[in-house]
Amino acid sequence: MKIKYNSEMVIGVLLTIASGILFARIPIEIKTLEQTMVNAQTVPRIALGGLSLFSFILFLQGVFLIPKKVIVFDQAFKESRGFKDTIRALIYIGILIIYTMVFRYLGFIVSSIYLIFAILIYYGARKKSYYAIALSVSAGVYLVFTFVLNISLP
């Protein structure tokens, strides 16, 4: 399969749709009792209206003015550096999402241990000193926040 696109087309379409949906939802999401012409809905309307308009212009720029790149989804593409980097970024995002999920239930210390190991393994770090330093810093952060700043982390 072969597609021709540029990032302006992609983000233009996505943002036009998203802002259009949010704009349509303004009466549901902002139930104001104000009778004035300018009320709690006005600025969200301006912001989302502007977002729709400018996103659409960006899409049109992408279609007519900005050069497009061609991507062929074949074996060579799957073995390319760009594809591998995209997968790596998704793994990284996955690590962070898991961290936010466990942060609430396991607390700062345990979730930070997970994060430190996950990231250092992701980057292929072998030096034990890196693990020791990162773990000591996160323990230090916990102690400073809890005992010096009086902020109890979960």
Next chain:
Amino acid sequence: MELVLSGLNILLNWQLLLAIPLGMILGIIVGAIPGLTSDLGIILMIPLTYTLEPTVAILALVSIYVGGTYGGSITAILINTPGTSANAATLFDGYPMAQKGEAYKALSMALYASTIGGLIGAFVLLFLAPPIAKVTLMFGPAEYLSLAVFGLSVIAGVSNENIFKGLIGACIGIFVSTIGLDVISGTVRFTFGNIQLRRGIDLIIALIGLFAISEILMKAKYNPKTDRTVVDGSSITKMKITKEEYKRCRKPITIGTIIGIIIGATPGTGGGLAAFIAYNQVKQSSSHPETFGKGEIEGVAVSESANNAACGGTMIPMLTLGVPGDGATAILMGAFMVHGLVPGPMLFKEQGSILYAIMLGAIIVNISLWVFGKFFTRFYAHITRIPFELLACIVLTFCAAGAYSTNNNIYDVYYIFIFGILAYYLRLMRFQMVPILLGIVLGPLAEMNFRRALILSDGSYLIFITRPISLAFLLIAFGSVATFTVKEFLHQRKERTQQT
């Protein structure tokens, strides 16, 4: 003169020798940690000052304020994450300088400009506070709206590649700022039934996500085996600011300081807006605007002089009128009251000598900023030598702890990662994060005053152009956007001609 001499006499107190350094160090630390601000530092320090003399106590807190405003530049330069919103403009050129191996130079200029801006701000506070306060008192909703529009005009200057991407960013930022409870009508907006969204999204949370988390994600491709650059420790502090660079930075520092004091003295604004506006003006008037955003030392100089000059500026309405200039001065005002001093016109009459002691002390605070900053800068610069995989772990744990501590709420941790992931994809598509930040910072100021102005004028939009200060701000804003657009058009045409 008598009051000044009496103020000097009060300053001869040995406790100041401990209070100012302690406040300064705490300020620099909280300022440098993304998520913690000088506001938090002042709040933490207030209970420790109960037993101190009022002058010593207030100057310890002012040291945190000044130190925190400078401290935020350290992370802006080193890890592309401003420690406080006041330092957001510093990362335009500070981080590119660090990437070019000029971190020490950028940190030194940040310190130099912060000290000069802060010192002049303190002198203005001492000699010109009452007349400046009278001018800023003339600001009504229409003027504030125009000031916010003026601030938003910065977008034209930071969206070099595509103005529509900048405008999209600003719209996203303004939309984010409307989430939560509307302060005028009490209506909830875009909470999608989630009670946690009622209090809206804190600026500092958005800032951590937009800059720190997205920066870490941008390095997901980083390969320690091939991408690491080993930096020799001794070479880091070798890149010093040259005489020519000091000379070049005189004008940006002067502009930054003047704008910082004026904007700072306008209640409800603060150092962040001052820095953006000053940066925009310097870039526009520069003979080499194309170097801004790519590691131009003048960019660091103007931003840092503006935000530290604003520290003195924000104290002007607080001391003279009893109106705090920003969040930190609102807390400082509380500290004044704790120590039996009520800021406002009566303070000059009733506690004049203490007030002059505090204003003179602000000069000492800025001098000590230079001393401490100079000592520590050489150590901060070595942060650039930390391997990225290790730095990523440290920054992420700091960000999570800092985000959680903002409101003691787990949702803030979720928000920073949501913002971070969205910002990462936008950055991949060559969007700038600054317009989004500007939208979040200026959205509430613009909205509140837009609605107030129209209520006052019975719905007539003429209020924005019939008031002279408001009209002046609007004209400067439009002039600024027009100049940028024309310059950019001419620049692109010249490039096209050269290519053909």
